[in-house]
Amino acid sequence: MEVSALFTGLILYLSVCELNLALAFTGSGDDLKQRAWLTEKRSGAGVSTEASSVKCKLQGTARLPVFSMDGDYVIGGVFSIHHYTHTVKHNYTTMPEPQRCKRSIDSRELRLSHTMVFTIEEINNSTELLPGIKLGYQIHDSCASVALAMHVTFQLSNSLDPVFYTGENCSQSGMVMAIVGETGSTPSISMSRIVGSFDIPQVSHFATCACLSDKQQYPSFFRTIPSDQFQADALAKLVKHFGWTWIGAVRSDSDYGNNGMASFLDAAQKEGICVEYSESFHRAHPRSRIQRIADVIRSSTAMVVVAFVAPGDLRILLEELSLEPSPPRQWIGAEAWVTDPEMLRFSFCAGAFGFGIEQSVIPRLREFLLDLPPAKVAASPVFTEFWEDAFNCRLGKSAAIHKRVCDGTEDIQTLQSPYTDTSQLRFSNMVYKAVYAIAHAIHNEVCQDTNSKTQCDKFTRIESKQVLSQLKRVNFSKNGYDVSFDANGDPVARYELVNWQKSESGSIEMVTVGRYDASLPAGQEFHINGNLTFVGDVTQVPVSVCSDSCPPGTRKVLQKGKPICCYDCISCPEGEISNATDSTDCFPCPKEFWPNEGKDTCFPKPVEFLSFDEVLGIILAAFSVGGACLAIVIAAVFFRHRTSPIVRANNSELSFLLLFSLTLCFLCSLTFIGAPSDWSCMLRHTAFGITFVLCISCVLGKTIVVLMAFKATLPGSNVMKWFGPTQQRMTVIAFTFIQVLICAIWLGLSPPFPMKNLAIYKKRIILECALGSAIGFWAVLGYIGLLAVFCLVLAVLARKLPDNFNEAKLITFSMLIFCAVWITFIPAYVSSPGKFTVAVEIFAILASSFGLILCIFAPKCFIILFKPEKNTKKHLMNKNQS
Template sequence: MEISAIVIGLVLFLSLCELNSALEVSAGLTEEKTGAGVSTGASSMKCKLQGTTRLPVFSMDGDYTIGGVFSIHTYKHTVMHNYITLPEPQKCTGRIDSRQLRFSHAMVFAIEEINNSTELLPGIKLGYQIHDSCGSVPLSVHVTFQLSNSLDPVIYTGDNCSHSRKVMAIVGESSSTRSISMSRIIGSFNIPQVSHFATCACLSDKQQFPSFFRTIPSDQFQADALAKLIKHFGWTWIGAVRSDSDYGNNGMAKFLDAAQKEGICVEYSESLHRTHPSSRIQRVAEVIRRSTAVVIVAFAASTEMRLLLEELSLQPFPRRQWIGSESWVTDPKLLSFSFCVGAIGFGIEQAVIPGLREFLLDLSPSKVAASPLLTEFWEDAFSCRLGESEKVDQIFKQGAVIDERLCNGTEDIQTLNNPYTDTSQLRITNMVYKAVYAIAHAIHNAVCQDTNSTAQCDKFTRIESKQVLTKLKKVNFSRNGYDVSFDANGDPVARYELVNWQKSESGSIEMVTVGHYDASLPEGREFRINRNLTWLEGSTQVPVSVCSDSCPPGTRKVLQKGKPICCYDCIPCPEGEISNTTDSLDCFPCPKEFWPNAERDTCFLKSVEFLSFDEVLGIILAAISVGGACLAVITAAVFFRYRTSPIVRANNSELSFLLLFSLTLCFLCSLTFIGAPSDWSCMLRHTAFGITFVLCISCVLGKTIVVLMAFRATLPGSNVMKWFGPLQQRMTVVFFTFIQLLICAIWLGLSPPFPMKNMSIYKETIILECALGSAFGFWVVLGYIGLLAVFCFVLAVLARKLPDNFNEAKLITFSMLIFCAVWITFIPAYVSSPGKFTVAVEIFAILASSFGLILCIFAPKCYIILFKPEKNTKKHLMNKN
């Protein structure tokens, strides 16, 4: 319907200056037209406006005229065309919008204030032509064409119709859609248009709308502010409702773009228009009732919002938090819907206009009677009917009651409570006021010369609207404490109040300013709240509107298939990873030496584990080690005390003392395995272990060889013992030990053991241990010990049945048997033991084999020495029975 209306308007535009069929040009002849009695020469031309002239609702002549277009009525009468007769004039229907009427009177007030000013346009009188568009695009286009020309039905010019008398600028319209239609027309004529209520961001496009300005901020700023407001309160799941118009569609599109950048999801987006059938309104209401989103963003005009709220009020309505655009959230007429208490939104800043209220209330009976529009307003406001126009004064003077429905003159507009008289929150009214002053300043700069503190203006200066357009781009002034200027797109600085619908003590709903938004402030500081807010149903708790609850730290979001990004599941972080923020998209691993806590939201330093002297296992092993060393020392002391006794002398006392010394070192070297590993302890523990055990086995091997040689020396003609005397025994021990020393030296020189942090065994624990450096070196050391032990064991087995009352070979056999068994079982235990238990297994093997040697070899001898001295004789030892 709106597109067809625009097409009709464009056709009208093309025909405005078309020469009428009645246009006559004749050389030397004169002719009277339309009863005007005007004669023209042969070179004159006459243009006649097509269609019916639409009279302004308020007008006044002046030196320079400003046009105004307001939607004072809400509907236009639908005209049926029969294409036979001329269409009847367009008529407005519906009730008068008292708020729009206030806007139009604010324009008149501003112009009269300027005409009385000695600073702005002194000596110049501004006129005005204010039209009622009836909220209709066709009528807006019609009056725009008319303002672009003049009210005269016949226009006389010297050359063509394009130089017809026209307004300097136009204030209006109140709707983005109608403003777009108007601007597309007057932009071609360079007539500036300053809107007080058209907020569509599309109007900032100077290529399409080169002459458009506005004193109200663009919806781009409001959309950004609304998205930041919703993000501020943590709402991510919302519903969206908009007017099916340029204002609603473009505003909602801008908001959805801003919301998407903030991570906000929209469950539904519905549109409606006041011309839609009731079934369409009902469908939108049903979508809202069935939805799960608690928060609803409504980017709609107040007319559409009233229709929607009326439909929602017919049935029980679920709890919803309304977020409104400035078009309806500051409209006092909507405060009657109590279920909207708690609604918040951005409104234009309030202002104080001195003298405006008195001007609005200055409606004398004669003024009312002289204006059909004011007459209709008066009758509607007081529910009475004025008499014939010529009798109105008499009726008011006499106060007579001619009829119940006649106004009797006692009506007092000061007692009237409607938007026309309500000046408590002048928001859009101030935008009209500033628009008029902006145009006046542009005209002033075009026709006046400022000298010192005075201005000289020439009212006879002929200026074109293009000059006013150029000056309007540069205006910069303050009025009533408010700055007025335009950027390159014709937009003012965006400033909003955050408005909250709250219940007063009397129970009525009132609009309370709870914060501000200033787009000129730095990023992150534009938005602030300085008062407590009331939420839906008067609650003080911020409502929750999310598709899925927030994922706590320790989890990550996984989107639900086929649903918006705000609908997700919370999955715990995998092992070794954490998330320390709410609604984390990913988990990240802890640093190498850290591990997550049980909640997986914090990384803690891993516990360090090693075989310590402070723990029970370490204390027990250390005590056993020291005990074994003490046992070896005590045994050596006993042997030294009884060194002259036959049993000591018969068992090679020199090797016995060397063996006890090596066993003492074996016991003590196990202490190097306990405690935190260091560079020196790692090298010492393995080399000391290898060398002391080779020394020990070498001594045992020497004793075994001595036993074998001793019995072979008893054979007739044998001189074996001279080849294995004390010197040879010492050399044997030194040789075998030197080989181990050489192996250890090569190991330490090429790839020595070193301390390391083992983090592969336990994920949550760091094992401090000694790395072997070269595993080959370690196993060579161990293998060499094993080789000597096996060799010693074989010799001991061979000598076990040699005749003697005390055969030491048997004892060595048992000791080597234990030694070999311990170290054979050590290998799989060492490889499979985790962490500090690897060290414990190695210590246990050292202690077990050491105790096996000392107990098997020396315990029986000490027993005889201490408890059976009668057996410690040469005769007993030599007894072969």
């Protein structure tokens, strides 16, 4: 912006210097025509050249307008009818010649300037708007030059009489009421800085630079075309809509291109769009720079190119790209070129998208434009040049010799030119609305509605600042279109989405496929309602991304030194998921959930416990039931032979109680199988502890009986009277009661409870019984172990005592097995994971129970069932004697 301001200031200075030069210099032929026109203007105005108290002179060489007409109120117009100006050489010693336009008519600009003429004539013929008042116009050609635009702006800000008189001063004498134009943003900026100082309103039909919305810098600027800020937002939403996140950008090196692209890049960044390259150029730059930009486009990886470029600039770039085939590119354009019919000749841009101004219908405009009789053409140098270029002939002697002479057969009705093309009136409508807006502002200032009639006083002296004030409040409708300005001088932004599509004949045509209305609520502005065609004449949306999307289950990791659109896809860590495409992070599953294989969904972890449905549970349950059945069968055998010597000699009462306790031991292991619950957790540990103490108490009683029986055989011993059946029962009850008391305290203070163990396995939940109080659990086991060790010591002491049936030895073996099982149980129990902890506990219960029942009762059952001859008192006595 600083460079632009400096350049504008320099041009302003040069223009002022040029205007301050005296008219004494000898002019060219064009100068003579201008002086003659000015003399005619002076005579018509009746201005005297006699001396007066104050004498004002017009300084510099005035430029002849291309179209002009006197009126009660004059409106100025500035259009870039020519593309270029002749290069003027300055030697700083002589007066430089005035700038002249090259013979390169812009047909569309000619149509726009003539549309202004049509609009003013339509208003003059109206009985509703400014009745009885005639509007005049002065339309100038800036030749797309900032210097010339500023020159004619100064000229429009003053009277065109070479010498005039006033009683006070020369300022603001004869200035136009308002100015329509300019087409480009850069010359519009320069013009607005001039006319803003004089409060002259400027209404542009094509200047879209967002910078012009700054009312502090451009207080008198209005426009009927939306600001580039709205278009930039719309283009960013369009690119995002198609999923393009990796684009290239080219722009004109001008206020229009630089500011427009800056707005687009800001909007694109908010949409998550990255830019691979951003290049600027101007048609005045050397070809080497244009070639370099073309090479950048060819070698880039971005499929999409967004161009904020003026048509004259883009034409040069596309011509360069057409010289050498390049990979297909999807072009996205601003309205400046995407709706320009002359650009459709670049067929490799087929499929281009862009936002254009809404189409409109202006009644009778086409007939007015085509009304060019020979006399009218010959009287206008601009129309003469246009006619000769359009039909490649010469009128009279004005053109080059190699062209044929126009013979009168030329028919403008058949001419295919942007001047005659009124099928898609976009910018012509912007000119149409600009002139009507100014007319309404003048009307509101000089006209009054009385008795259903409008009365206007054409002799009312108004100043441009009054028109400026009325323009801010203008609000009307014309041809179905609303016209008003917001606080920034901008209209409501409405666009058509234009798509370049191939017709059946193979030519490229502009097709409207959607709408954009900035006045709608957020998220509803953009709407596509047509069939789309992309680059390569395909209907499938091309892909333009730096990196492919990361699928669910992965996260994005930015590549070092590259934009955010360039990334790698990394799988989520264990236990985490991402359930969206292009996720930037993974998040962990809840505690009781685990990711699936794709790591995009959390599923509940499977709950694991030792159940009756699995093989291990079935096997353990079978052994448990089998052991209980075995104990019952043995009890039945003993009961059947309860009177036999072998049963009577081995304390049958304790034997039956031992078999009963062993049955309970086998059955209590079933409480360890199945899903843990509150009652099963408390039952399994307490039942196990109490039944095993009952079992060990019975074995301990049998061992004591053996020892006491041996002591009773000694002379003078009466020990058996202290350990009779009653004492044996009380011993068993006492030992068991202690365990019952331990279990009651455990259950009362901190009982076992079911819990979900999430720590052992990450992918599944172990449903198990928590001990509640570890002290209580180990107290139960410790008490069982204490009794077992005590019983083992006594059995070892009694193992060699004379006994027919060697019960002391059998008890010793059984207790050795019992102790061995439970000693190995402790490390196995602590180290076994999950449900195997329960399996180890059940195995220890079953192993120790089977050890007791087989070691103690199996030999006796074998004698009872298979060796009955040994189950006699005689055999028992013989054994004892031996």
